Amino acid sequence: MSLLVLRDIACARGGRMLFEGLNLDLGPGDACLVTGPNGVGKSSLVRVAAGLLDPAAGSVERGCLPALLSESTALDPELPLAAALGFWASLDGGAVAPALAAVGLADLAEVPVRFLSTGQRRRAAIARVLASGSKLWLLDEPANGLDAASVTMLEGLIAAHRAAGGAVLVATHLPVSLPGAVEVAL
Amino acid sequence: MRPFLAIVLREIRRAWSSGGLLLPVAFFLLVAILFPFAVGPDGKLLARIGGGVIWAAALLAALLPVERLIAPDAESGVLDQFAVRGLSDAGVAAAKMAGHWLGFAPALLAATVIAAGLLRLPGETLVQVELGLLIGTPGLAALGVVTAALVSGLRGAGALAGLVMLPFAVPLLIFGAGSVEGTPGALKLLAAFSLLLVAGCPFVAGAAMRMGRS
Numbered sequence: 532m533s534l535l536v537l538r539d540i541a542c543a544r545g546g547r548m549l550f551e552g553l554n555l556d557l558g559p560g561d562a563c564l565v566t567g568p569n570g571v572g573k574s575s576l577v578r579v580a581a582g583l584l585d586p587a588a589g590s591v592e593r594g595c596l597p598a599l600l601s602e603s604t605a606l607d608p609e610l611p612l613a614a615a616l617g618f619w620a621s622l623d624g625g626a627v628a629p630a631l632a633a634v635g636l637a638d639l640a641e642v643p644v645r646f647l648s649t650g651q652r653r654r655a656a657i658a659r660v661l662a663s664g665s666k667l668w669l670l671d672e673p674a675n676g677l678d679a680a681s682v683t684m685l686e687g688l689i690a691a692h693r694a695a696g697g698a699v700l701v702a703t704h705l706p707v708s709l710p711g712a713v714e715v716a717l
Numbered sequence: 718m719r720p721f722l723a724i725v726l727r728e729i730r731r732a733w734s735s736g737g738l739l740l741p742v743a744f745f746l747l748v749a750i751l752f753p754f755a756v757g758p759d760g761k762l763l764a765r766i767g768g769g770v771i772w773a774a775a776l777l778a779a780l781l782p783v784e785r786l787i788a789p790d791a792e793s794g795v796l797d798q799f800a801v802r803g804l805s806d807a808g809v810a811a812a813k814m815a816g817h818w819l820g821f822a823p824a825l826l827a828a829t830v831i832a833a834g835l836l837r838l839p840g841e842t843l844v845q846v847e848l849g850l851l852i853g854t855p856g857l858a859a860l861g862v863v864t865a866a867l868v869s870g871l872r873g874a875g876a877l878a879g880l881v882m883l884p885f886a887v888p889l890l891i892f893g894a895g896s897v898e899g900t901p902g903a904l905k906l907l908a909a910f911s912l913l914l915v916a917g918c919p920f921v922a923g924a925a926m927r928m929g930r931s
């Protein structure tokens with residue numbers, strides 16, 4: 532069973548063709564690493580895969596509801612971290628505490644989101660993906676703002692997710708190690 | 718139904734916690750206070766125009782929270798997250814309308830009692846005004862969310878919001894103020910127009926949110 536299938540995808544933004552004829556098939560345990568310089572369409576590809584953006588041509592099929600990590604955190608800044616994550620966890624039916632522990636933010640659960648640093652916000656957003664329990668992760672620049680230890684933590688989380696039968700699409704310009712991943716260089 | 722409820726509760730919390738509620742209510746009362754200064758302290762005149770004054774003040778107060786209804790959520794990726802969870806844009810907009818109404822209407826209705834006192838409205842007129850506001854404010858809330866969705870992400874969104882929203886609110890104002898004077902059928906027409914807004918606005922706001930994404 533495929534979790535994400537992209538067939539002959541073309542993507543145009545502002546009247547400019549970014550890429551054409553892209554095919555991808557991700558099953559359980561698979562990973563795809565999308566690389567390329569700025570502005571080449573990495574984020575657009577993630578948004579197309581998430582169903583937020585219609586491709587100019589081709590079709591997208593998803594085997595389940597995806598979990599999306601985009602450049603924006605989508606956490607209410609005035610709420611304590613655990614409560615802000617709890618809003619999404621209650622929609623997804625996931626648990627907040629284990630996800631926070633997994634990204635090393637358990638100590639900051641009661642701190643309002645607006646006091647968190649860039650890297651901590653990034654890890655909080657990763658916790659949101661983790662708590663969603665989705666089989667399909669779509670991560671747009673997940674390593675942005677993370678220190679070396681956090682990138683290692685992220686790689687570990689992705690490996691565990693794949694080992695549990697999940698699939699992941701990672702778009703990044705920073706080095707993220709994904710053993711056995713399909714590489715798409717835009 | 719559960720996501721709908723969660724979004725409604727989040728909207729109410731956002732309205733009350735950020736102090737965003739105090740501002741429209743204070744503004745509403747301020748407009749009601751300004752009129753006696755402008756037209757003079759003639760009790761009879763104030764009682765006659767009071768109902769209309771309260772309606773105009775309510776309309777202006779409903780404009781204030783428009784900027785925080787959609788734009789912050791579009792910017793922070795919250796709307797994207799709703800969309801990837803398979804929630805329909807119209808459903809999200811409808812939940813936001815319900816939450817927005819529950820957030821500001823009860824406070825507005827309470828403040829109307831104070832405004833009525835300031836304008837020396839007789840008791841039976843106050844009842845008419847409250848009844849009209851109860852029927853008309855869901856339409857105002859719907860209009861607010863649509864306007865917020867349409868102007869979200871634009872520069873000078875606040876000023877534009879007034880230009881977009883107020884013309885569509887004119888029927889509410891006419892029938893609302895008409896019902897205060899006891900014009901026959903005004904209350905029913907007010908209810909009809911309010912219902913039309915509540916029924917139609919989620920789809921318009923949903924389409925605007927979808928356009929904003931691409």
